[in-house]
Amino acid sequence: MWSRNGDVHMDDGSMTPEDQEPATEMELDDNSDEGSYSNGSTSSFSADKLSTPLQMKLDLSASPTRGSDINPRVEHLVTLFKDLSTAEQMDAFTRLLTVSDMSNLRQLRAIIEPHFQRDFLSCLPVEIGMKILQNLHGCDLMKVAQVSKNWKLMSEIDTIWKCLSDEDFLKHPEPTDRTTGAWAATAMTAGITIPDHVPHCALDVQRFMKQNKYGAIYTRAPDKSKYLRAEKIERNWYLNSIIGSAILRGHEDHVITCMQIHNDLLVTGSDDNTLKVWNIDTGSMKFNLSGHTGGVWTSQISTCGKYIISGSTDRTVKVWDAVTGALLQTLQGHTSTVRCMAMYGPLLVTGSRDTTLRIWNVEHGTHLRTLMGHHAAVRCVQFDGRIVVSGGYDFTVKVWDADRGLCIRTLTGHNNRVYSLLFESERSIVCSGSLDTTIRVWDFTRPEGQECVSLLQGHTSLTSGMQLRGNILVSCNADSHVRVWDIRDGACIHILTGHRSAITSLQWLGRTMVTTSSDDGTVKLWDIERGILVRDLITLDSGGNGGCIWRLCSTSTMLACAVGSRNNTEETKVILLDFDAVFP
Amino acid sequence: MVYTLISSDGEEFRADGHSIKQSKVLGLAAKNLESADTPIQVEKVKGDTMRRVLEWCENHRDDGPYVSKCGPALRLPHWDFRWLKDLDNQQLFDLITATNDLQMRQLMDYSCKTVANMAKGKNPEQLRQIFGIMSDEEEAELALHEPGPSNATH
Numbered sequence: 001m002w003s004r005n006g007d008v009h010m011d012d013g014s015m016t017p018e019d020q021e022p023a024t025e026m027e028l029d030d031n032s033d034e035g036s037y038s039n040g041s042t043s044s045f046s047a048d049k050l051s052t053p054l055q056m057k058l059d060l061s062a063s064p065t066r067g068s069d070i071n072p073r074v075e076h077l078v079t080l081f082k083d084l085s086t087a088e089q090m091d092a093f094t095r096l097l098t099v100s101d102m103s104n105l106r107q108l109r110a111i112i113e114p115h116f117q118r119d120f121l122s123c124l125p126v127e128i129g130m131k132i133l134q135n136l137h138g139c140d141l142m143k144v145a146q147v148s149k150n151w152k153l154m155s156e157i158d159t160i161w162k163c164l165s166d167e168d169f170l171k172h173p174e175p176t177d178r179t180t181g182a183w184a185a186t187a188m189t190a191g192i193t194i195p196d197h198v199p200h201c202a203l204d205v206q207r208f209m210k211q212n213k214y215g216a217i218y219t220r221a222p223d224k225s226k227y228l229r230a231e232k233i234e235r236n237w238y239l240n241s242i243i244g245s246a247i248l249r250g251h252e253d254h255v256i257t258c259m260q261i262h263n264d265l266l267v268t269g270s271d272d273n274t275l276k277v278w279n280i281d282t283g284s285m286k287f288n289l290s291g292h293t294g295g296v297w298t299s300q301i302s303t304c305g306k307y308i309i310s311g312s313t314d315r316t317v318k319v320w321d322a323v324t325g326a327l328l329q330t331l332q333g334h335t336s337t338v339r340c341m342a343m344y345g346p347l348l349v350t351g352s353r354d355t356t357l358r359i360w361n362v363e364h365g366t367h368l369r370t371l372m373g374h375h376a377a378v379r380c381v382q383f384d385g386r387i388v389v390s391g392g393y394d395f396t397v398k399v400w401d402a403d404r405g406l407c408i409r410t411l412t413g414h415n416n417r418v419y420s421l422l423f424e425s426e427r428s429i430v431c432s433g434s435l436d437t438t439i440r441v442w443d444f445t446r447p448e449g450q451e452c453v454s455l456l457q458g459h460t461s462l463t464s465g466m467q468l469r470g471n472i473l474v475s476c477n478a479d480s481h482v483r484v485w486d487i488r489d490g491a492c493i494h495i496l497t498g499h500r501s502a503i504t505s506l507q508w509l510g511r512t513m514v515t516t517s518s519d520d521g522t523v524k525l526w527d528i529e530r531g532i533l534v535r536d537l538i539t540l541d542s543g544g545n546g547g548c549i550w551r552l553c554s555t556s557t558m559l560a561c562a563v564g565s566r567n568n569t570e571e572t573k574v575i576l577l578d579f580d581a582v583f584p
Numbered sequence: 585m586v587y588t589l590i591s592s593d594g595e596e597f598r599a600d601g602h603s604i605k606q607s608k609v610l611g612l613a614a615k616n617l618e619s620a621d622t623p624i625q626v627e628k629v630k631g632d633t634m635r636r637v638l639e640w641c642e643n644h645r646d647d648g649p650y651v652s653k654c655g656p657a658l659r660l661p662h663w664d665f666r667w668l669k670d671l672d673n674q675q676l677f678d679l680i681t682a683t684n685d686l687q688m689r690q691l692m693d694y695s696c697k698t699v700a701n702m703a704k705g706k707n708p709e710q711l712r713q714i715f716g717i718m719s720d721e722e723e724a725e726l727a728l729h730e731p732g733p734s735n736a737t738h
Contacts, residue, residue, distance in 0.1 A: 119715045120699055123677055128684055128696065134654045135700035146708040148717050163655060 121154050129154055134163045138227045161223030172230060172556050173263070175213040175582045181283030182246035187575045189247065191547075193539040194577070198241045206243045210582060218583040225583045232581035233557055234510055237525065238534060244578030246283040250276045251572045256562035259574070260308075261553045262301040265322060266560055267308055268574060271295030275310050277325065280558065280576065287325030291318055298350075300343045307362050309348055311338030317350055319362045329365035333358055339378065344385035349402070351378030357390055359402055369405035373398055382423035382430075389430050391418030397432045399444045409444045413452050422466045422473075429453075431473060431487070433463030439475055441487045454490035458483055467508040474528055476516050478502035484528045494531035498524055500544065507554040515559060517549035521570075523561055537577060542569040557581075587614055588623035589638075595631030596623070603641040608687035628685040633678045640667070640691055650690040658697050668698040673715070 084092060097105065121129045133141065133154065138161075145155040177183075188197055198206060218225035236243070251270035258269040265286070266278040275289040275296055294313030301308055301322065308320040317338055319329035336353035343349070346363040357371040357378055376393035383389075388400040397418055399409040416436035423430050430442040439456040446453075461478035468474075472493075473485045480503060482496035501520035508514050512529040521543015525534045538561060540547035547570035551562040557580040564572035585601040589610070604610040613624045626634060643663060660668070671679065676695060683692035702714055712719060718726065 119717045120673075120677055120680075121715075124680060125684065128680060128692075131654065131692070132696040132699045132703075135658070135697050136703060140704055140706075143706060143708050143711060144703065147711045147715075147719075148723070149720055151711075151717070 121151055126154070130157055130160055133157075133160045138231075141224075156217075156221040156224055158221040158223045161221065161227055172226075172233060175210070175229075176281050176557070176578075176580050177210065178244050178246070178281055178283065178558075178578045178580065179207045179210065181279075182248055182576070183244055183283040183578070185247070187245035187247045187577075191541045191570070192575065193541065194242060194245055195536055195539065196241050197245060198243055210580075213582045215582060215584045222583075228584045229581050232584075233579060236579040236581060237509060237513055242537070242577055242579070244580075246576040248278050248283065248285070248574040248576065249571065250285065250574075251564075253568065254572055255564060255566070256550055256572060256574070257295065257297045258299045259551050259553045259560065259562050260299055260301045261555060261560065262305050262322075265301065265305070266553070266574065267299055267301060268562065269296035269299040269310055270572075271297070273312070275299060275308065275320075277308065277322070278574070280560075283576070289318075289320050289325060289327070291327050291330075292316070294337075297337065297339055298341050300341050300348070302343055302362065303345065309341060309343065309362060311341050311350055313337040315352075317341070317348070317360065319365065329362065331360050331365065331367065333367055333370070336377075340381045342381045342383035342388075344383050347383070347385065347402070349381055349383045349388050351381040351390055353377040355392070357381060357388060357400070359388070359405070369402070371400050371405060371407065373407045373410070379417065379419055380421040382421050384423065384425035387423075387425070389421055389423045391421045391432050393417040395434070397421065397430060397442065399430070409448065409451065411440075411442050411444065411451050413440055413455075414438070419462055420464065420466060422468055424468055429468070429487075431466055431468060433466055433475065435462050437461055437463075439463055439466065439473070439485075441473070441490075454487050456483075456485050456487075456490050456492070458492050458495070461502070464502070464504055465506040467506065469508065472528075474506060474508055474514055476503035476506040480518070480520075482506065482514065482516055482526060482528075484531070494528060496526050496528070496531065496533065498533045501548075504548070504550050505552045507552045507559070509554060509556065515552055515554065517552045517561055519548040520544060521547040521549060523549055523552065523559070538575060540570060545569050585614075585620060587617075587620070589634065590623050590625050591629055591631040591634040592627050593631050595634065597634055597638055599638050599641065602645045603638065606641045606644060606688055606690070607637070610686060626686075629682045630678065632675070633682045636671075636675070636679060637682055637686065637688070637691070640664075643667075644690070647690075652689050652693055654693060654697070658693060660694050660697060664694050665698075668695060
């Protein structure tokens with residue numbers, strides 16, 4: 001926005017425009033033979049740092065006619081010239097230039113220009129050079145590094161990278177192995193197509209390169225290395241060949257109903273009454289959590305990573321130790337299926353078909369509150385530690401004060417069951433997806449009855465997933481479309497088509513990438529800024545015949561897809577894709 | 585209070601205390617003068633640059649306190665943006681060096697940002713052109729052909 005014109009014209013008007021017609025000959029001796037540096041340029045060498053070799057090459061003070069070829073006519077002219085005042089000299093220049101040959105003018109320009117260009121990184125003290133570079137983005141710094149050896153050195157001063165405002169690049173977890181266990185076999189197997197997977201023959205090289213996790217640049221300039229790694233990871237998602245994949249098999253013939261990731265742990269819950277805990281990096285199963293006497297339909301992993309929680313049709317909530325797999329608590333109280341849950345610290349909120357929500361402390365195994373008010377099953381819940389937001393089959397969204405156990409708002413407007421919720425605590429914003437096909441955006445700090453900020457209409461079926469960043473909401477729907485909305489005015493910015501069947505879940509990665517899973521048996525990657533399909537990540541051969549992808553979970557470097565079918569055309573499993581990169 | 589400032593090349597300037605307080609160095613020098621008439625010698629700054637510095641100070645004399653920033657958070661005011669845009673590279677660099685010597689945080693931030701903006705969105709070849717830098721290949725070429733002390737032609 002503030003960019004200064006990069007052209008290097010001389011602005012003082014004494015240069016003639018390109019279309020000036022060449023005038024009558026005035027013989028200016030053409031002495032600017034650029035090849036000859038032999039005119040004793042030692043006289044022009046100055047200790048001033050501003051004199052780069054360029055200065056030596058094109059020194060105005062060195063006489064081009066030294067030696068035996070003195071041209072008396074030129075000498076005479078120069079003598080006369082020296083006698084003029086500065087203003088008169090300027091006049092003379094102007095007149096001379098207007099009668100000069102175009103090629104002479106160009107050569108003159110080449111001589112004069114360098115004097116107005118200054119290599120700031122070499123001329124100024126290092127601290128000031130750094131100060132200038134700190135104003136640049138990572139992509140510009142990368143260009144700076146390619147200009148010259150000196151500039152490259154400057155660009156690698158790590159402090160500059162530390163100050164970069166684009167900080168997301170610092171957030172990636174440590175580079176991983178993902179070469180053993182299920183990763184060794186990859187997911188390239190009959191029935192599964194991963195279009196951009198590197199071929200088997202290239203796998204060894206990829207795995208070898210992963211071994212050096214901290215490369216040469218990391219040693220010289222760690223933050224620059226982090227930046228480069230983040231760029232590589234983004235390209236890995238967007239267009240590079242996929243370098244690693246794995247299949248985690250389990251819950252045969254049953255449905256994977258819920259999936260969670262916490263650091264290196266992946267937890268899957270199923271209607272086979274169990275949960276399985278997997279180690280992502282080693283591609284292996286850690287525990288099988290059995291004990292429920294009914295299907296598991298919801299699960300959570302505590303933010304501290306110590307507890308795995310599960311809710312079941314057996315009406316109980318079980319708390320498991322994530323490290324040992326031991327059952328720690330069984331929380332009783334609900335009188336029907338526990339269908340949804342949300343956690344904050346040690347506090348757990350569960351929602352049930354029995355129309356109530358309950359608040360528990362999982363560390364102590366104690367029941368704290370029961371939230372009553374819904375007239376039908378509670379289907380979805382969100383919690384920020386103070387406020388509980390719940391959605392139910394009674395078409396309403398309720399906002400509760402967790403400490404007092406009281407309902408502070410009932411948000412009405414939907415014409416059918418509410419199936420999904422999104423809660424942004426900072427702005428007190430709630431987004432609800434309903435069987436009435438709409439998404440409603442609420443701000444519950446507004447006066448009662450006026451909480452609905454926007455009504456997002458356009459989908460023609462039930463919304464299965466939503467994610468919000470700033471004022472942009474991305475939703476996926478059983479109508480097979482992804483929609484990108486601005487929640488302030490309800491405008492639909494993009495409609496992304498491509499899936500052939502209901503979309504089951506979505507994950508928003510990076511700044512502009514979204515992955516979706518569908519009943520059509522594919523996982524697709526979209527660019528929601530440009531509004532296009534980027535590529536298919538996974539395709540099941542049984543897609544369209546029963547094979548479907550139920551759910552996606554991701555980290556910044558890995559995608560997990562829960563896969564199966566309801567008619568035994570596809571064995572139940574989790575497919576993992578690796579998008580990691582090392583520190584260069 | 586009006587002070588006299590003398591640049592490194594002997595040019596004299598008059599500026600009042602309110603203006604020159606933008607520079608920590610000048611402000612301090614003014615405080616330590618024996619008498620208000622004693623001129624302040626500004627040894628490191630040439631006349632042209634001094635003139636510009638004072639012009640900027642005059643324009644900013646009524647500014648409130650300044651919090652140093654850099655990067656996208658730093659936005660140049662309209663006047664400064666235009667004023668700095670008009671300088672050629674040499675003048676800009678002299679100005680930056682002066683702000684360093686005179687400890688003028690705000691003008692230094694603005695000037696550095698101006699230089700950075702020249703580099704934004706440019707590829708390496710364009711950067712070389714704007715800043716008059718030889719690529720490493722060209723420099724190596726030049727080194728090959730340069731007359732060293734051992735092969736002077738006269």
